[in-house]
Amino acid sequence: xxxxxxxFSSMMMADFTGAHTWLQEGHELSLRKLVEGSDYQxxxxxxxxxxxxxxxxxxxxxxxxxxxxxxxxKNHERxxxxxxxxxxxxxxxxxxxxxxxxxxxxxxxxxxxPRSFFFMSxxxxxxxxxxxxxxxDRGVFRAGQWGRxxxxxEGLYHGTQIPFIxxxxxRHGGVIVLNxxxxxxxxxxxxxxxxxxxxxxxxxxxxxxxxxxxQCNSSPExxxxxxxxxxxSKSAAKxxxxxxxxYGGLVFTDLLVQRKWEVMNKVFSVAFIDSMxxxxxxxxxxxxxxxxxxxxxxxxxxxxxxxxxxxxxxxKVNCPTxxxxxxxxxxxxxxxxxxxxxxxxxxxxxxTTTAFTRSPIATRSSESKKAGK
Numbered sequence: 195x196x197x198x199x200x201x202f203s204s205m206m207m208a209d210f211t212g213a214h215t216w217l218q219e220g221h222e223l224s225l226r227k228l229v230e231g232s233d234y235q236x237x238x239x240x241x242x243x244x245x246x247x248x249x250x251x252x253x254x255x256x257x258x259x260x261x262x263x264x265x266x267x268k269n270h271e272r273x274x275x276x277x278x279x280x281x282x283x284x285x286x287x288x289x290x291x292x293x294x295x296x297x298x299x300x301x302x303x304x305x306x307x308p309r310s311f312f313f314m315s316x317x318x319x320x321x322x323x324x325x326x327x328x329x330x331d332r333g334v335f336r337a338g339q340w341g342r343x344x345x346x347x348e349g350l351y352h353g354t355q356i357p358f359i360x361x362x363x364x365r366h367g368g369v370i371v372l373n374x375x376x377x378x379x380x381x382x383x384x385x386x387x388x389x390x391x392x393x394x395x396x397x398x399x400x401x402x403x404x405x406x407x408x409q410c411n412s413s414p415e416x417x418x419x420x421x422x423x424x425x426x427s428k429s430a431a432k433x434x435x436x437x438x439x440x441y442g443g444l445v446f447t448d449l450l451v452q453r454k455w456e457v458m459n460k461v462f463s464v465a466f467i468d469s470m471x472x473x474x475x476x477x478x479x480x481x482x483x484x485x486x487x488x489x490x491x492x493x494x495x496x497x498x499x500x501x502x503x504x505x506x507x508x509x510k511v512n513c514p515t516x517x518x519x520x521x522x523x524x525x526x527x528x529x530x531x532x533x534x535x536x537x538x539x540x541x542x543x544x545x546t547t548t549a550f551t552r553s554p555i556a557t558r559s560s561e562s563k564k565a566g567k
Contacts, residue, residue, distance in 0.1 A: 223290060225283045226251070234275050237261055246350030257346050277334060277342050284338040284345075284354055288313050292359045294371065299420055300410040308379040310411040312421055313337055313371040315363060319425060323367030324433035324462070324542060327426065328355050330374065331440030332414060337373035340439060344524040352528040358437060361535050366542075368431060372421060374414030374445060378405040414445045422449055427456055433545065435463045435538050439527055443469025443493075447476045450483060458486050463541040465534040466493035466513070467526050473512060487513050492537055494518040494530040502533050 225248075226241040239251045248257055257276070262268045288294045294313040303309045318325055335342040338355050345353030355371060362369040410420045426434060438446045443466045450457045464487075477483040491513035497505050501519030518526040519533075 223283075223286055225279060228279045228282055232275065232279070234272065237272050238276055238279070240276070242350060248346055248349065276346070280342060280345055281336045281339070284336070287354070287356060288338045288359070288371065292356060292363070294359070294369070297425070299417075299424070301424060303409055308406060308408045310373060310376045310408045310417065311337075312373045312417075314425070315367075315369050318368035318370055318431075319429040321367055322430050322432065324435065325368040325370060325426070325429060325431045326358075326362035326366050326538070327370045327372065327434060327436045328358060328362075329372050329418065329436055329438040329442035329446055330355070331442055333375060336376055337371050340527045341524050348525065352525055355527075357528065357531055361531065365535060365539060366435075368429075370421070370426065372418060374417045374442070377408060377412055377414070377417070379408055380405050414441065415448050418445050418449055419452060422453060422456075427453070427460065432460070433462045433542055434460050435465070435542070436461060437465045437467070437534060438469060439467040440523075441470050443467075443471040444476070447471040447473065447487075450486075451477055451480075454480075454483065458482075462490065462545050463538050464491040464513075465537060466491060467518065467530065467534075468495055468523055469493055490541070492516065494526060494534065496521050496523050496526050501530060 224241060226239075229235060229238045229240070232238075240248055240257060241251060243249050249255065250257075259269055259273060261272055285296075289296060292313075292315075294315055296311050296313055298309045298311045300309065330337075330340060333341065338359075339345060339353060340355060341353050343353075351357060359369050359371065411417045436446050446464060446466075473484055473487055477487075493513055493515045495505055495515055495518060497503075497517035497519075498521050499505060499517035501517055503517045505515045505517050516533075519529040520526060
């Protein structure tokens with residue numbers, strides 16, 4: 195008999211390959227092409243296969259960190275280069291496969307200023323359909339990723355946000371992919387930073403270069419606040435939902451506290467995944483925020499219980515908490531993908547049904563009264 199974990203994993207992979215046939219469409223989009231433009235063609239002979247797994251082109255083995263013998267710094271530098279290549283590759287996937295638009299912020303900054311960006315679907319701001327906002331954990335990874343190490347070790351399905359983006363577009367119409375970790379810009383040019391072609395540099399030079407904060411984007415909190423103030427809050431969509439992982443949950447709660455009534459009126463639901471937020475500390479015992487969190491949020495946590503089963507928390511008074519179906523923190527987002535969208539769909543349906551029943555219904559008597567005025 196096939197173990198439950200293997201059956202679940204194979205089901206997800208079938209869903210992945212079926213919905214993401216772009217992985218099998220030749221080599222139009224290829225990590226290898228990006229690597230070939232660098233000075234690490236031999237050291238990084240890797241690409242993603244049709245299952246979205248990172249494999250060596252000659253041996254078909256997964257990524258090996260210790261390429262150089264007894265030289266941790268050089269191996270770490272090589273790993274960093276791979277990480278930058280994956281970031282650029284995921285950006286390409288967001289734009290060319292998911293058809294998302296890159297939006298530079300702040301909106302009034304010139305090209306010479308240290309700008310950042312995020313991604314959103316074409317009609318996210320103008321359509322009245324709902325919007326799903328993806329808010330990642332804190333780390334070296336950028337927009338479109340749940341975790342860089344997860345992409346390298348487990349593949350694109352588990353490590354990127356693409357399955358979430360595809361499902362959000364299919365079921366809700368609009369999606370916004372935040373980029374909260376892009377906070378600093380090196381004083382080197384972007385071209386120099388990404389080429390890594392000067393092999394005479396010491397391995398520590400990647401860390402030692404001076405950096406300055408990006409405008410309106412110096413922290414995950416500032417980035418999220420800016421995108422909310424200038425884009426999400428002004429969108430035509432009346433129903434917005436957030437999916438927040440790890441530190442992203444703390445960032446959303448900060449937004450809720452800072453923009454209390456705006457958020458409470460526009461956001462219909464929040465799906466936390468292993469969130470780091472603390473309502474008591476952040477909201478300072480505001481009863482309205484505590485009530486809103488309890489009513490409109492649900493958290494999936496890494497746990498050995500089956501997916502969706504209730505999990506009690508002795509640490510914090512929170513929203514309803516359920517198991518993510520895995521004990522591995524890095525895999526929690528991919529494991530609870532379908533459970534999260536099932537929850538978001540049900541909460542949106544409940545909200546629209548309530549709104550419909552509360553709206554005035556035109557009757558013959560009411561029409562006759564209007565005519566008599």
